[in-house]
Amino acid sequence: MKKKTEILDQAAINRAITRIAHEILEKNKGGEELVLIGIKTRGVPISKRLQDKIRQIEDITVPTGELDITLYRDDLDKVTEEDPLLNATDISVDLSGKKVVLLDDVLYTGRTVRAAMDAVMDKGRPSQIQLAVLVDRGHRELPIRADYVGKNIPTSEKEVITVEFQETDERDLVTIYEK
Numbered sequence: 306m307k308k309k310t311e312i313l314d315q316a317a318i319n320r321a322i323t324r325i326a327h328e329i330l331e332k333n334k335g336g337e338e339l340v341l342i343g344i345k346t347r348g349v350p351i352s353k354r355l356q357d358k359i360r361q362i363e364d365i366t367v368p369t370g371e372l373d374i375t376l377y378r379d380d381l382d383k384v385t386e387e388d389p390l391l392n393a394t395d396i397s398v399d400l401s402g403k404k405v406v407l408l409d410d411v412l413y414t415g416r417t418v419r420a421a422m423d424a425v426m427d428k429g430r431p432s433q434i435q436l437a438v439l440v441d442r443g444h445r446e447l448p449i450r451a452d453y454v455g456k457n458i459p460t461s462e463k464e465v466i467t468v469e470f471q472e473t474d475e476r477d478l479v480t481i482y483e484k
Contacts, residue, residue, distance in 0.1 A: 306465060306482040312458055313479035315471075318439065321455030322351065325437050326358035328453050333404055336363055338432070340403045342370040342396065344421050347410035350470040351439060355408065370396035372407070377420035400429030406453075410468040412438040415449035440479060442466055 313321065330336055336359050343352035352369045359367050373394045407421050422434055437453035442460040458481070460466065465482045469475075 306484055309464065309481040309483050311478060311480050312440075312466075313456060313477075315477035318455070318477045318479065321439060322354050323358055325453045325455060326355050326362060329355070329406060329435075329437065330359060330363060332435075332452070336365050336367045338402070338404045339367045340370060340396075340398055340400060340405050340431075341367055342372050342405055342407055342421075342425065344407060344409045344417060345371055345373050346473065347468050347470060348372075348408040350472040351408040351410065351437070353472070355406075355437070368398040370394075370398065372396065372421055372424055374417060374420040374424050377423045379416060379420065394424065394428075396428055400425065400431045403429075403431045404433045404435065405431040406435045406437055408437050410439050411466050412436070412441045412449070412451050412454075413444055415445045415447035418449045419447055439468060440466055 333339055341352040341355055343349035349371050356367055356369050359365065371394060405425055407418065409417060418436055425431065425434060435452040438451045439455040441451055441454045441457045444462065458466065460481065463484045465484060467480050467482060469478045471477050
């Protein structure tokens with residue numbers, strides 16, 4: 306793959322997360338009934354960062370969780386490993402009646418989000434599920450849209466967006482590559 310351009314640096318990612326935190330609080334009239342759930346792997350750092358921003362803004366600690374959607378994917382038959390690698394789901398709060406905000410790095414076809422909604426519903430019955438993504442690149446295969454978007458980046462099918470976070474990759478950067 307050939308690097309095409311860097312879209313978001315650390316400062317731009319921080320601004321996007323701050324804006325998303327404000328939008329979530331405004332739409333939900335505060336954070337009392339919220340639960341932030343990061344879709345593994347790169348949705349998890351977003352959930353932690355949003356939790357910190359909301360604590361700074363409202364002085365409340367919104368519970369977070371981590372969601373592994375491996376067994377909910379609709380392409381398990383295409384996974385090359387004999388046994389798919391399972392990352393543990395870690396949701397310690399009861400989701401019933403809560404407003405769950407699913408968090409992911411990139412929204413593309415919508416299939417990851419569909420799988421995440423199925424996984425959440427197996428954990429409880431929230432009053433509402435919302436979606437926040439750092440990057441929306443279009444090309445939906447399912448009728449899913451994000452409630453909160455850091456940046457809309459129209460892409461071609463030949464392009465790949467990579468998201469790197471300090472927590473997992475030792476730097477904050479969003480880049481477009483050409484296949």
